Amino acid sequence: xxxxxxxNNTVVKIENAVVSYREDVALRDVSLEVKRGEFVxxxxxxxxxxxxxxxxxxxxxxxxxxxxxxxxxxxxxxSVNGIRKRVGYVAQLQNIDPRMPISVEEVAMIGRYSQLGTxxxxxxxxxxxxxxxxxxVGMSHLAKRPIGHLSGGEQQRVxxxxxxxxxxxxxxxxxxxxxxxxxxxxxxxxxxxxxxETRNLTTLFVTHDLNALPDTCDRLVLMKAGRIWQQGTAExxxxxxxxxxxxxxxxxTREHEGRKIFLKAG
Amino acid sequence: MDLSIFGYQFMQNAIxxxxxxxxxCATVGVFVVLMxxxxxxxxxxxAAFAGAILGVxxxxxxxxxAFIFSLGTAAIIGPLATRGELNLDTSIGxxxxxxxxxxxxLMGLMSGxxxxxxxLLWGSILTVSKTDLILLGVVAAIVVGLVTLFYKxxxxxLFNRDIALAVGIxxxxxxxxILFLTGSTITVSLSPIGGLLIFSLIINPAAAxxxxxxxxxxxxxxxxxxxxxxxxxxxxxxxxxxxxxxxxIIVASSLIFGLAALFSPKRKIKRWQVRDEPSRVxxxxxx
Numbered sequence: 001x002x003x004x005x006x007x008n009n010t011v012v013k014i015e016n017a018v019v020s021y022r023e024d025v026a027l028r029d030v031s032l033e034v035k036r037g038e039f040v041x042x043x044x045x046x047x048x049x050x051x052x053x054x055x056x057x058x059x060x061x062x063x064x065x066x067x068x069x070x071x072x073x074x075x076x077x078x079s080v081n082g083i084r085k086r087v088g089y090v091a092q093l094q095n096i097d098p099r100m101p102i103s104v105e106e107v108a109m110i111g112r113y114s115q116l117g118t119x120x121x122x123x124x125x126x127x128x129x130x131x132x133x134x135x136x137v138g139m140s141h142l143a144k145r146p147i148g149h150l151s152g153g154e155q156q157r158v159x160x161x162x163x164x165x166x167x168x169x170x171x172x173x174x175x176x177x178x179x180x181x182x183x184x185x186x187x188x189x190x191x192x193x194x195x196x197e198t199r200n201l202t203t204l205f206v207t208h209d210l211n212a213l214p215d216t217c218d219r220l221v222l223m224k225a226g227r228i229w230q231q232g233t234a235e236x237x238x239x240x241x242x243x244x245x246x247x248x249x250x251x252x253t254r255e256h257e258g259r260k261i262f263l264k265a266g
Numbered sequence: 267m268d269l270s271i272f273g274y275q276f277m278q279n280a281i282x283x284x285x286x287x288x289x290x291c292a293t294v295g296v297f298v299v300l301m302x303x304x305x306x307x308x309x310x311x312x313a314a315f316a317g318a319i320l321g322v323x324x325x326x327x328x329x330x331x332a333f334i335f336s337l338g339t340a341a342i343i344g345p346l347a348t349r350g351e352l353n354l355d356t357s358i359g360x361x362x363x364x365x366x367x368x369x370x371x372l373m374g375l376m377s378g379x380x381x382x383x384x385x386l387l388w389g390s391i392l393t394v395s396k397t398d399l400i401l402l403g404v405v406a407a408i409v410v411g412l413v414t415l416f417y418k419x420x421x422x423x424l425f426n427r428d429i430a431l432a433v434g435i436x437x438x439x440x441x442x443x444i445l446f447l448t449g450s451t452i453t454v455s456l457s458p459i460g461g462l463l464i465f466s467l468i469i470n471p472a473a474a475x476x477x478x479x480x481x482x483x484x485x486x487x488x489x490x491x492x493x494x495x496x497x498x499x500x501x502x503x504x505x506x507x508x509x510x511x512x513x514x515i516i517v518a519s520s521l522i523f524g525l526a527a528l529f530s531p532k533r534k535i536k537r538w539q540v541r542d543e544p545s546r547v548x549x550x551x552x553x
Contacts, residue, residue: 058432082434089432099532101300101482102425110422114433119415146480147425166433 009036010069011170011202012057017066019052026052028226029066034204036169039196041213041234042206044223045247050206053223054172057204058087071169085114088163088201092175093156098148104158105143108134111165126165133161137191153184160191170202171195177212189214210243210251210262222246238262271505276392280511283394283402283458284497288471290406290451291464292493293413295472296486297444300424303354306343306445307468309362310452311461313339316369318456319383323372329401332453339365340449344442389460389512391501401454409447413486416440421482463512467493470519474526492522 012034019027027049034040042050055061056068059075068075070083088111111133112126122130134143137157142150147158156176163171173192177185193216196203207213213220213234220237222230224246230237237243238260243251250265271277298304317335321328339361347357373380413420422430423440430437448468455464471492475485500515507514 060428060431084432084434087432089429091428094426099476099480100425101476101480101485102421103480106421106482107425109418110425110429110433113418113422113435116418118419121418162429 010034011036011071012204013069014053014056015067017056017068018064019049019056019061020064025226027056030226030228031066032221032228034202036202037200039203039205039214039216039218040221041217041219042204042221042223043210043213043246044208044229046208048208048223049226050208050223051174052226054089054174054204054206057170058089058172059083085166086169088166088168088171090156090159090163090171090173090176092178093152093180096148096155098146100146100148102147103143104139104145104147104150105130105134107147107158108161108165111162114166129167130161130165133164134158136164136195137161151184152180153187156180156184156188157191160188160195164195164199168201170204172204172206174206175208176205177207177209185212210238215259276394277501277505279394279396279399280391280501281498283391283399284501284515285494286399286402286406287391287455287459287467288493288495288497289490290402290409291455291459291467292471292475292489293409293486294448294451295468295470295493296475296482296489297420297424298448298468299472299476301354301444303358304469305355305358305362306448307452307465308461309343309358309365310336310339310449311456311464312362312365312369314449314453314456315383315386315461316365316372318386319369319372319376322383323376329453329457332456333450335365336449336453337446340445341442343445344438385460386456387461388510389456389458389463391458391460391497391511391515394458398454398458402458405450405454409451412443412447416443417483420444424482459515460512463516466516466519467496470523471496474519474523477523477526477530477532480532492519492526496522 010033012032014030014032017027017030018025030049030053042053044050052061056063057070063075071086073083075083108130109122109126112122112130116122116126134140137160139154139157139161142154147155150158176192177188180188189212192203192205193214195201196216205214205217215234217234219231220234221228222237222242229246230242238253240251240253243262252263252265254261254263272281298306314332314336317331317333318328320335321331343354343357343361346352346360347354350357373383376383419430419435419440422433422435423437427437452464459467472485472489474492475488478488479485496519497515499518501511503509503518504511504514
């Protein structure tokens, strides 16, 4: 696999993966390849297995069957910590206690911990990287504030800064814009687009909300009932009939200011 | 005020025990408060209590029994929660009731007076033994040492377990470590501080510190100071007003919490935000 990784620039290769939680099968026979530098959008209804797919890549999921390689390494139990350090992960907005004693810059510093290893404390170089990332996401003015005092959109920006402070090769975003308002949603999408381009990342962006999908996706993976149902370019996939089938609900698309928007019809 | 009492060995030992117990319990308390598992104090104290009774009953060192039971219980809390798909607090509740039941069954099997056993619930800081002091000192040093050594891992896990895992921190191991430290602290505090008192010495100083700071480092530091001060004020009050020392320490730590809650800057910020809200709305619509 290492050779394949070096030759083809394949950063993720999933072969016939099966994941199950209790009686439910979350992923059924899923195979997927992601190339270096790709921006892949993963869409589908709730419960389709999108999050499970992401957890498989950062080693948080439990594989029952099949094989997974990430950045040239086979993911097996106990060997995933090394991979996690190279993969940035942004989950959906967390419910943070406003009194939580941790500041914005300390949260971003958690990303550096991945590179530091045990017993080593963050030094000036780490602080510089954290400052740079906080600035990149536009949160410098709030760096000293307790994280719980920030708005949802601001907290997600900090989560992105934290993931970037890891200096990852890959960025996994799991519904990063869920429960954010319109403006925050748009800003996060633009930020993700920007960091993907400027930091040479391979990005996987999971969302159930078609309107929260950045328009830079090179490829769309459509998931339904634990399987990859279809995949292709955004142009090919974002069609009314395909999407209506995917979500089992009539969906209409409209063009607005050069961007496709999606409406629930009927 | 005649303070000559502080010249006596037993009083000096009590002052030292309050210092060491205060530091260890308050440090552990920061985990307990931030993880929202306040019940763990009583749960592990009763486990240690049951273990100590078993030791007396079967003729081995009660302290050994207390260690085995409280660390054993601390080790089961996590897996029980995972297997039963319960939250940690429910798992702690189940084990607490089991340990309470066990303790009373074992006590029922004992013949003769049980005052020695019951004194473990109330503690006896004024008659603390040298062994108690040494053990308390060792555990306090281990607790403070490990928190210093693994500060960044602990901070990440307390913030968010999944995020800690995602950056490659073995979150499960850190949580077991935290539970292990809690169990050890409670066990060595059982005899000098008492199973019931320990609950307040774990929760109150950390909860008071939580009112006053947004920095985890300061929270650890303030909690330790409050823990020590509670113990010392309690001892002094117990001498001056001739009241039981354990109870006086509980009241002192509760008073410190009350004051901290009253003067908490966190509440002030809330009020300030509410007051400031209309102007912010006005600004944004005015643009």
